[in-house]
Amino acid sequence: MSKTTPATAFLRRTNVPFETLSYDYDPSADRLGVHAAAAMGEPEDRVFKTLMTEVDGAAVCVVIPVARELSMKKLAAAAGGKSARMMKPADAERVTGFKVGGISPFGRRKATPTILAREALEQPYIVANGGARGVQVKLSPTDALTAMNGVPGDVLAPVA
Numbered sequence: 001m002s003k004t005t006p007a008t009a010f011l012r013r014t015n016v017p018f019e020t021l022s023y024d025y026d027p028s029a030d031r032l033g034v035h036a037a038a039a040m041g042e043p044e045d046r047v048f049k050t051l052m053t054e055v056d057g058a059a060v061c062v063v064i065p066v067a068r069e070l071s072m073k074k075l076a077a078a079a080g081g082k083s084a085r086m087m088k089p090a091d092a093e094r095v096t097g098f099k100v101g102g103i104s105p106f107g108r109r110k111a112t113p114t115i116l117a118r119e120a121l122e123q124p125y126i127v128a129n130g131g132a133r134g135v136q137v138k139l140s141p142t143d144a145l146t147a148m149n150g151v152p153g154d155v156l157a158p159v160a
Contacts, residue, residue: 075155
């Protein structure tokens with residue numbers, strides 16, 4: 001797919017090697033990220049979702065595997081804060097310039113601290129949102145970390 005988004009344009013502009021993937025976005029899917037992984041035939045531990053959060057009131061982008069949950073306590077600690085919460089969808093759209101369901105860790109309107117779940121570094125590649133609903137980018141985890149100007153972090157809730 002050759003759809004250009006602010007995220008894919010950013011990756012091209014910064015010479016980050018990536019592949020664009022697409023799938024049929026289904027807004028009624030129970031868990032959008034898990035649906036995306038299945039639709040693309042990718043393992044859930046290699047497909048990552050972008051979450052916009054607030055740590056002590058400041059925006060923080062967090063990128064985690066689609067089938068896992070974020071630990072707010074671990075996120076606050078990883079970001080050097082005391083408390084964390086999910087950002088309201090309208091605020092996330094305003095800060096990133098992307099629509100919910102298409103928020104990418106690349107090419108966001110406003111640069112914010114970004115934490116990539118450390119588990120990403122164990123993968124040969126990761127798939128993350130490419131800046132539009134149904135558009136994903138596949139790239140190496142180290143290239144992703146560099147492109148998002150992020151840090152790896154221990155942010156996942158324990159598996160139940």
